Amino acid sequence: MKTIQNEGFPAEDHDHRHCLDRALERAAAICKRRGARLTDLRRRVLELVWSGHKPLGAYDILDALRRERRGAAPPTVYRALDFLTAQGLVHRIESLNCFVGCSDPELPHSGQFLICTSCGSAAELNDVRIDDAIRDSAAEAGFTVGRRTIEVNGLCPHCQEQGRGPRGRPPHIIAGGTPPLSPRGAGDG
Numbered sequence: 001m002k003t004i005q006n007e008g009f010p011a012e013d014h015d016h017r018h019c020l021d022r023a024l025e026r027a028a029a030i031c032k033r034r035g036a037r038l039t040d041l042r043r044r045v046l047e048l049v050w051s052g053h054k055p056l057g058a059y060d061i062l063d064a065l066r067r068e069r070r071g072a073a074p075p076t077v078y079r080a081l082d083f084l085t086a087q088g089l090v091h092r093i094e095s096l097n098c099f100v101g102c103s104d105p106e107l108p109h110s111g112q113f114l115i116c117t118s119c120g121s122a123a124e125l126n127d128v129r130i131d132d133a134i135r136d137s138a139a140e141a142g143f144t145v146g147r148r149t150i151e152v153n154g155l156c157p158h159c160q161e162q163g164r165g166p167r168g169r170p171p172h173i174i175a176g177g178t179p180p181l182s183p184r185g186a187g188d189g
Contacts, residue, residue: 055098
């Protein structure tokens with residue numbers, strides 16, 4: 001079953017407050033069921049991560065917390081992020097060293113992300129075909145897969161519609177001067 005989590009790349013008029021409220025309600029229920037403490041600080045860090053659909057770095061979170069709480073320090077933020085990651089409530093996008101909220105924390109899955117190199121938005125995928133292909137190819141090579149995170153850079157639908165490219169480049173050139181694949185894949189034509 002293929003699904004796109006995090007509503008893909010939501011429309012600009014999308015009600016993000018609904019995403020945030022739903023994430024906080026689910027987190028509270030999950031932690032209660034698991035006997036894990038979702039403290040006020042952990043909840044606030046989760047709320048900050050879910051404040052938008054763009055990945056957020058630990059120091060961005062720290063800056064926001066320092067505006068609210070004088071004693072906020074890096075270890076406090078990292079401990080909260082470690083807890084939220086361990087509970088499956090957030091994912092770390094490794095290439096950006098940032099965090100995004102997990103829109104389906106009750107479903108075990110590996111991280112698969114589409115990251116817009118123009119606006120910075122990210123969408124979480126949960127496509128079992130990708131996981132199966134990696135597992136099967138690795139098994140053929142005699143390799144056992146442990147943890148896996150897939151991060152794909154490109155342009156979101158909104159940036160494509162507005163003719164924006166990655167970091168000021170024309171939209172027809174992605175990283176390294178490589179033309180993007182057609183929607184049907186390479187070699188179509």
